[in-house]
Structures are given as C-alpha cells and as structure tokens.
Amino acid sequence: MYIGEWIDVGPLSAIPMRGARTVPVAGGEEVALFRTGDNQVFALVNRCPHKHGPLSQGIVHGHAVSCPLHNWRISLATGEALGEDKGCTPTIPVKVDGGRVLLCRSSTLKAAA
C-alpha cells in the first residue's frame, strides 16, 4: 500500500463508467467513488443528506447522482443537493494517477470521521 498524503484505493478501470464503487474507511464512514460518462472521478461520503441512502447505488448522470432511496439529486462536484432539496454530503479530494485512484488521506479521515 502506498503510504503518503495520497492513498491508492484501486484501479480506475474497476469503477464502471456512469457507476460507483465503495471504499470502507477504518474507523469511519464508507466513501463512494463515482466515475462519470466523461471519465471524471469524484469521491463523496456514501451517504445522502436526506435519509442517509447509499449514494453509490444511485444512477449517475452528468456530474450528478440520484439517490436510490428517494431520488434526491446530489452534485458530485460539491455534494450539494440539486433542485428544490437542501442538504450537503461531504466531498473528498480524489485524483487519478497512472490509472490508479488516489484519495486524499487527511480529507478522507476528516470527512469520514
């Protein structure tokens, strides 16, 4: 395992296009990693601000995900609920390097704590 400020959590190719995968955080909340149709990657805590639905199981469209429980639309870039709904899910800095997905260590610990 890579040890440093960026932590390698797996290959980009393992996240389906317009889909998501999860990463459990030791001692914290699960993180959801989304890959959009234009091949960008976003990381959010896997929890809808509404009723805590697992966002990773929602339908990904554009740069948003629709929560599987009550169809709230959450912006992947900001974590904010879109449309009429109000609420926010913490986002986590993520980057892709050499086909690997890297999560920011300190942000992940802070957001998922």
Added chain:
Amino acid sequence: MDFQGQVAADDGTEDGGGDSRPHLIVVGNGMAGCRAVEELLARDANRYRVTIFGAEPHVNYNRIMLSPVLAGEKTFDQIVINDRAWYADNGIELVASDPVIAVDRDARTVTARSGRTARYDKLLIATGSDPFIIPVPGKDLRGVISFRDMKDVDTMLAAAAQGGEAVVIGGGLLGLEAAHGLSLRGMKVTVIHLMPTLMERQLDEAAGWLLKSELEARGQTILTGADTAEIVGEGRVEGVRLKDGRLIPASLVVMAVGIRPSVALAREAGLAVGRGIHVDDHMVTSDANVLAVGECVEHDGQVYGLVAPLWDMCRALADGLVGKPSGYRGSVTSTKLKVSGIDVFSAGDFGGGGESEDIVLRDASRGVYKRVVVRDDKIVGAVLYGDTADGNWYFDLLKKGEDISSVRDFLIFGQAFAQGGGQADPKAAVAALSDDAEVCGCNGVSKGKVVATIEGGACTLDAVRASCKASASCGSCTGLVEQLLELTLGDEYGGERSVKTLCKCTSFGHADVRREIVAQGMKSIPEVMQRMSWSTPDGCSSCRPALNYYLLCALPGEYVDDQQSRFVNERMHANIQKDGTYSVVPRMWGGITNPRELRAIADVVEKYNAPMVKVTGGQRLDIFGIKKEDLPAVWADLNAAGMVSGHAYGKSLRTVKTCVGSEWCRFGTQDSTGLGVQLERMSWGSWMPHKFKIAVSGCPRNCAEATIKDFGVVCVDSGYELHVGGNGGIKVRATDLLCKVTTEQQAMDYCAAFIQLYREEAHYLERTAPWIERVGLAYIQERIVEDEVGREALTGRFLYSQNFSQDDPWAARAAGSEREQHAHLGEFRPIEAIAAE
C-alpha cells in the same frame, strides 16, 4: 411520347390544350424552381400556365435534408416539400425523370431527353449545381459517388447495409454530413481533407479543431492536409491512395469536394455565362424571356451554394414576373452543420486581419468557442462552436450593418446579456429580433411569419410545425419557436404540447421515442440520445431506465442491458431498504413451497443473521437485512435448494397468487394452483414497463384477489374469466373483464398476448391500470380478443423474448458475475490504522 392529356400542335410541339395563358416552363424540379413557382402562385395564382421538367423521378424535396435522411433521422417522405397533390391542386404539370437537354430561344421551345418538346413564353432555368469530381485515376470506378440527390443517398444506404469501410473525400459541410450519416449507419469512416482545417470556408482554426476532436471521439478518422492521388480497385473501388503513399481501404468513396453551377444547358442555348448563368437584379438572363434562379446563377459576380439566398432570389423573380419588380441585392450567408449534437454556426467574414478586431470567448470545460469579428463598430463575421444560441442575433446585426459600439463589452455573452445590461432574459433576445430575421433556415421561415402563424391560431409547437413548417425539419430552431409562442401568446401559453415529454432531457414523448427506436432501428442508449437530440450528455435517472427498457423490449436477444441505467433494485436483484441493506425474495411457483425450500430459507436467515422474515402480500417469503456483500452467498444457498430469483424488485412479473382450487377446495371449479404455476413458469423473468402481478382464483369467491391484479383469472364451471388492469395500490382499481375462455391453454395464450401488448405499448413506469384507462378497454379487446392473428403474433413475440430472459440472475451472480457490484473497490487504511496493527 406521353402527352399526359396535352394536345399536340401541328408541329409536334405541345400547346396548352386551349389554355390561352402565357406558358412558364421551369427547368429543374428542385428547391429553387419550385420555390419560385410557390412565390409566383402566392402573388398571382392564375397568371401563368406552369410546366416543370425534372431530371429526378421524385416530387420536389428538401435537398439540404438529405443528410438527416442518410443519418436515419428523417425518411424521404418527411423531406418532401411539395407532394403530388400540390402540383395537381395548382394545375402544374410535372414532367419527372425527363431532363430538358436543349433550348431553342428563337423558336421558344425546350426539348427533353425523351424527345418531347414544348413551347414557352417565359423560361425559368433552375438547374442548380453539379458535384465537382476531382480528376484522379479511378474516379469512375463503381462505388465512387457524389452526395447530391436521393439516388446517392440510396447508394450510400445500400453500401452501409453491407458494413465495412468508407472514405469521404472533402471535409466541408457536405462531406462531414455524409461521414456522419455513414458512421451512424455503422460504417468505419475516414474523411480525407486537403486543407489543414475542416470546413475552412466556414470555420476558423480553433473551431475546426474542436470539430475534428469531436468527430474523432465519435469514431471517425479525420485526415487533414491529405491529398488524394488515386482511387484504386478492379472494376469496383477497393481503396484510396494518398499522395504520401498511404492506402486507405474502402468499399465506398463519397466525393464531396464542392459543387459547380450547372450551366451546360444555358451555355449551349447561347446565354451569357460566367461561373454561373448571368442574371440581373430581377433574375433575368441575357435573353429577356429566359430567367434563372438558384445555385446555377451568377449575380453581381457572386455564386451561392447555400439555400438561404435562394429565398431572396425567388421573391425578386416572382415580383418581376407579375410586373412589380423589386430587385435582388445579393445575400450574406450563414452556415449551420447538420450533425446532431454538434453545434456549429458561422457567418460573414472571419478571416481577421486588417482593421478588424476579434472578440473571443472560450469555455473549455463546456467545449464552447465563440468569436465575433468586428470592423468599424460593425459585426462582419461570427464563428460559434458548442453554443450557437446567439447565431441568429449576430447574423441579424451583421446583415443590417448595425453599430454595436454601445453593447460591445457584452456582445460576446450574447443578446440577452448585452441588451439586458447583464440580466439574462432569453425571451428578450427573441423579442429583439426583427420581423424579417430568419428563424427556420431549413424552410426559410422568418420571425414575422412564425408570429403571424401563431396569431392565426397555431397555439402549440406542434401546430406551428404543421402550419408554417418552422422547426419541422431538423428541429434546431425548436427553442426559438417556443419562445415566440411564449412572447406572442403571453400567459395563455403554458408550453402545451399534444405530447408529454419523456423527461426534461428531450422534447419527445414516450410514444415518439418508442416509435423511433423501432422505425430507425436504434440499438443503444447513446444512439437514441444522439439521434433524438437529447439535451443532456447522458440523460437522467428518469430517461435512462426507460430507454434501457424500450431497447430491451425492441431487440430481444440482441440488446445488451446497460446495468448503469437500471434502478438499484434491478441492478442488485434485491430490494434496497432504508438502512441500505437488502431484502431477498426467492420464487415460489404459484405460492407453493415444500420442506426443503423452507429449510433453506431458515438456514439463510440464521447463517446471515437476517433480522426478519416476512410473508408478503403475494404469497412469498421475504428475508430482510442482507448486506450487499452477502447477497451472492445467500443466493448460492437458495439456488442449491432449487430456488431462483423471485423478481420482487423488478419492473417485471412479481408473483402469481393462487388459491387452492379444485384440488382441495370444496367450492373449487378448476385447478387454479396448477394454472397459476404454469402462468408463472411462462412469464417469470420478463422485463416490463412496470411491475406486473397475476392471480388465479378457483371460483368466483375469488380468494386470490384476482380482480385487483394486472392479469387475473377467475375460474368458473364453464372455463376461465380473464380480467385485466386491476390495481390494489394508492388508487384501487378493479379489473375489467377482458373475455372468457374455455381451456387452460387459451388462458395462457391470452395472458402472454396481453403481457406483450403491455410490454410493447405502455409507457415506462405505467401500470396496466392507467394504461388501460388511457387506451381504453375496447382497444385491448380489439387487439387480444377480436384479432386472432394479431393475438397469436403477440403471444409468439412474448414467448420468443422469453428465450432470452429466463436465466436466473441470482445463479449468474452466485457464480461470480459482476462481482464488483457486491465488493468494495479497495480498502482505505490510513497510516495510523496500519501502524496500530
């Protein structure tokens, strides 16, 4: 010789059969010739007897819409401008498939290829243009064509049906539209372009690059700066060799390097001809009795290859013909590329240099590029890529030569921003357009005409399209027309449509989308979004599942299900619960179970610590609280006891509820459990517009509650009553009696036919109850009961599609397929956690 009712004069030349009006003969049945006649008729319908000669076998069609026909977005019938009734209604004689080959100006006669001659008083030459064929070896090989008429499109479609590789020579407007169409039709397309920039006459380098990147991302190969040396092949084209030696294999070569005014006829008739046929401001040639219009003419040193100037020319021509000359003053042209999903607009002079200044806006993330060229405080040119909404505004300012110094700072942000002082109001932009600003370029409809049409009673988009044709062709001005509806009707306009749209990503309704998927043979979600101009890059959580279902239904065994367009339950084959765990319902055929199944369920409950087991309303057992990681193992255990997925999560057959029937019940009239099991075995696994429930009751006491199911059977002594469209949900609806049948097999066949009709025609997420209320029970009875052949066909299609849907999804998952759906991507173990181990 076919005189078509005309009387031959003594010299063999037709006369008017007693019609004493002056005879106008039009050479060319294309857009220019027919538009000229339309303009003439609008001014004075009876002044001339009109005969039109055309080389093609067709009525007048919209040539610029051949690209959408090639791309499969339109049919030929949809691009016809004037059908046969138009010719008949206006007393116009159409001589099709018989081009005029000679003009005798002294005798005032024309001679067609068939030998037919006719005398004219006024002659209008509207021969258009010919494709330019570059003089390279191999240009005459079979499989080398141009892109000019319907015959070329038919040739391309036939070639595309064989698949393989195509080369398009010429990266201009026409070439790129041809390449786009062939690519959509499944051919591997290479575009060869001599210049370094695509569409260099319309686009600058930056926009050309954006366009090239986009086309390459769509799978086309674009070779710029590439010069064709020869076309190779033995009798038939096999490839194109470039001057640098590269050989590009191809079974079809489309030459789209340009067009030349078609002037041969005029030249042989001795008319003055330069690059085109010389005409004055009234479209009169060097012979006062001979006029010419369209792409074949040269006016004031200019020749035009676009459609817009044609409308201006035809107006001037018609004014002259009825003795009220107005005069044509030349046209400034603008261009839009008809490649769906790519917005390109250009107008005027954008070469830059000299005294001109550029105002540029780029938005890389949106792929937007805008450039307005200004000279002496006037717009002289504009290039827009990615966002062309303000194209018409810039074009209008350009044509009018308006001073833009007061809005210069805001100019690039568009009309609404510039004129609203920074407060964007899209309607203000449209309101500010002048009445003669062109709204619909395809059909030459001005803003004034659209507004007049709306004021004349066309109060919806659909009515405007039907009345004045604005936005009825390629649809790119639909937004403008809707804004004009809003402006003209004010509060009375609420965006009413005769169709309800599928979601906010499209202007089409469910029925439109279903019809077009089948009609155009569309095969994937991106293809549907592409061809039907979706407004979002990859849809939304409403349209994606709907499209996935419609494609699955239309292409059984062929369409590959898109898991990312499935709701979570259908992706996980279990029901998500409020805490993110899942519930699992194994199938129990007809509600019958046995000790082995019950033991397996009990074992699963204990092994995975399921907090609850519940008997469902559909006579099944539901195991709650299973984690997504444990689902495959749970399914493996249930599979081992012979149980498969109960689809309690799907837009699909849920359960067949039964009572015990004649086997046990003292009132039972038929074997309701047996029939229930058979129905469930037949229909399980099928995907449908929404969930679907069946019940079979053994007698009219109806213990299985069959009369609130989507399909219910009530057994009676003499047979089986079949009920449809019941619902026990939010709005309780009792079933309608479909019909009564006498055998179990009939009950099965009718059930299959009913399900298939529902599958093929209901909107996604529409239960049978609202569907039947929408289409009417009589329609269902007509299709299922009265039309025996149709019913058998429906049953056949259902059973065929079931060949591909009755694989237990649990078994596949338990065996390891889509393992990633049930596993984490990786682990996140921060240093502290590792150090602590």
